[in-house]
Amino acid sequence: EVQLVESGGGLVQPGRSMKLSCAASGFTFSNYGMAWVRQAPTKGLEWVATISYDGSSTYYRDSVKGRFTISRDNAKSTLYLQMNSLRSEDTATYYCTRGPGITAYYFDYWGQGVMVTVSS
């Protein structure tokens, strides 16, 4: 059974940093692209970043470029999202998702999500 379990969320002040993790199991992690998708409270879904199966390629939405970094450790079957210079508009539930192949532009499995609140 595919499982994606996020951790690392919470309350953070504007301008500070936070790192999210996603532990994957139930599939060969190193064969799949992964992505982060977020959802602001009572809002719709917003793609944040994608990383290829081997970590060689990364892609970001414009509003997080230069502030967020997606990475992965295939030996640990873990996906990360380093978030710097956080803003109030980054407040959302962040979902770890799996792509159907070596990259991730649609998402066949989702974690339960982790809440990130950016507020002073």
Place this chain on the structure above:
Amino acid sequence: DTVLTQSPALAVSPGERVTISCKASESVSTRMHWYQQKPGQQPKLLIYKASNLASGVPARFSGSGSGTDFTLTIDPVEADDTATYFCQQSWNGPTFGSGTKLEIK
């Protein structure tokens, strides 16, 4: 960015057929996907690449369309289908529609 437009809400009775539409601001070929999100849960993939049923999804769900106009059909609708349905395109940087909230009367 490619904007996806969905109607905000629908209400139908159990056993009926419901169609949920999604219109793209530019052609996305067949790179359209559909998700179901029940309250308090993560989204679940229903349909990928316009018309392909995701693993484990009941055959009551189907998708169609290409270019700019897409449809998700549920036939027949069941009470458990109460959820918000999102379309998402992957032709030009992933973007999502704002969602259609489906109420079962």
